[in-house]
Amino acid sequence: MSGTGARGWGFADDRGVELEAPGRPARVVAYVRAGAALLDLGVTPVAVYGSGHDGAEPDPAKDGGLAAAGVPYLGPGRGLDEERLRALRPDLVVDVTYDGKSPYALDEEPAGRVGVPLAALSVGNDLTLAAIIGRFGELAAxxxxxxxxxxxxALEAAEAAVRAAAAAAGAGCRVLALSGGGAVQVHLARPEAWPELARLAGLGVRLLDPGPGPGANWLTTGWERALDLAPALVLYDSRAHASPPEGPGRLPEGAALVPWNPEIPPSPAAYARFFRSLAAVLAR
Known part of the structure; x- marks a missing residue:
């Protein structure tokens, strides 16, 4: 069930949970990634919260247009005070899920004690990028x-720009996605584990796989591995908790750098912005 009818409002989330409310929720509290997507789609949250990676202040890389819209940030979800949540009088909490079982950034118990339904939408690699964006569109509707x-x-145009730029750049434009883990360590992304990277590969971008080793989404290794892969372009994690990729011996000299937020809001506008920025660098 989805939408509002004679029996009230209902929506089935990506855990298979059937959510119900007497009427359409008007006051939404959301994980910052979900909240930024909803804002892009025309639904303004009353507040947002962060993940365990986030601090007391919002991460500019994850904020989207939330700060400009005046949406309050509540700090990390796991530390969210139940009374503060209750004071917001939410009708719905919106989180994401990577495993299709549990919300990512907020425990269900606080929402349950406040008596508010919690919707968790999948952002994992069990869905394509188009399907992920589509589910957020369904919730927003x-x-x-x-x-x-x-x-x-805008997203269709940005994808076309990436396809054209990747074709012009050719096979020599090797692209590596990574998250800096300090002066010694780096997390190299496995492209098939990230829906947007898988989509870029489908558009012709030559994304490098870091090779065998532990980790489903990342291979955690030393910077020398990134250097050995010889990327011509690096998508680097631009979130506040990731370290920058610049530094001696970390990347090949002259490698182009494009910021990448692994928690891009799942909206057409947000992905269009990222794809356009990549297309512009590929086309150089």
Whole structure:
């Protein structure tokens, strides 16, 4: 069930949980990634919270347009005070899930004690990027967002720009996605584990696999491995907790750098911005 009818409001999240409310939720509290996506789609949250990676202040890389819209940030979700959540009088909490079982950034118990339903939408590699964006569009529509979904044409144009730029750059433009873990350590992304990276590969971008080793989403290793892979372009984790990739012996000299937020808001507009920035560098 999705939307509002004679029996009230309902929505099935990506854990298979059937959520119900007497009427369409008007006051939404969300994980910052989900909240930024909803804002792009026409639904403004009353507040957002962060993950365990986040601090007391919002991460600019993850904030999207939330700060400009005046949406309050509550700090990390695991430390969210139950009374503070209750004071916001939420009708719905929106989180993400990577395993299809549990919300990522907020324990269910506080929401349950406040008596508010919690929707968790998948952002893992069990869905394609288009499917992930589509599910957020469905939730936004159920919450009263305008139709059609904003930004769809922009994403199509950005994907076309990536396809053209990747074809012009050719096989020699080797692209590596990574998250800096300090002066010694780096986390190298496995492209198939990230829906947006898998989509870029489908558009012709030559993404490098870091090779065998532990880790489903990342291979954690030394910077020398990144150097050995000889990327011509690096997508680097731009979130506040990741260290910058610049430094002696970390990357090949002259490698182009493009910021990448592994928690891009799942909206057409947000992914269009990222794809356009990559296309512009590929086209140089």
């Amino acid at each position: 159920a919450l009263g967002a305008p139709d059609p979904v904003p930004g769809g044409g």
